[in-house]
Amino acid sequence: MLREITDVVCRALLLCCLSLLLLALGGALACTPLVTDQGPTVQLDPDVDDRLGGTGVESGDVRGASEQIARALAGMRHGSDHPRIALAPVQNLSRFRIDPGLLKNRLTHELVQRARGRFELIPLDDATPTTTADYLLKTELRSLTKDNGRSTSDYLQYAFLLERPSDHAVLWTGMYETKRKSDVDVIYQ
């Protein structure tokens, strides 16, 4: 009698487990995942690592450096009311062939967003005289590379310099630096 009851309970438990398993399997099969790492195109947050490797300029660096510098410039006290800051073309002297306009555009955007009437921005090209501005913001990108045949490391330096065009006095500097090592060689362009 006891054995029969035990058998019935065991069968019922087994049936329950099987049903749950089937339900879970059905659920798993029915669920369409929302994760983005499936399919030929993947949408990424620009600040997140794309896992392609490489040691150069990342989208997060362009955004991060621009924001940090814009915040610092917006937060500092300026000598005159509503000074005019000219933004010189970005000098890319690093080994990475990236479009310097990426940094200039992002920097312009961040500066305009944070200026709130505290200063005016003048995008500068080679033809514009710097005398129209109270300050000149220069941006330079340089790199130092190490390679032992298996791995490469790059130290990248984004140097920002605010000078007074009338006498070239350096009034403020900002620095954004990265150092990355990778076993994967990738192309930046």
Add this chain to the structure above:
Amino acid sequence: MRSLLALILLALSLSCVAVKEAQLAAENVIDAPVVEEHTWGRVECGHGQVCSEVQVARVDVGRYDGGPVEVTLKNRTLASVAVQVELQTFDAQGRRTDRTGFHDVALAPRQESVLTLWQELSADERLVIALRARS
């Protein structure tokens, strides 16, 4: 036949939700989000592991002319780690007043690093620091 098919589809969709909820609950148990409350605000980690490996050692707020805010992070592990830090400010009514992007901070083993960001903070504003792994 149609009603049977509808029943199967309903059962599948219901079980999908149940399975997904169970999966998320399991993930939350394994690597639960962590919130640390401080006098100046709070630290939030979507993945608790990040907060266990990297500690916000101190926060210095310059409450004049928009900052700066200095966040000192400490790597508690014996390996180099890279995290991303986001700062948000909220006023006394809980409204968000400013938000930065996520900034990379690399930390040498058991070393500290300071992230400096200029943030416009008034005396009654609270700071929320979000930490996440870089990749």
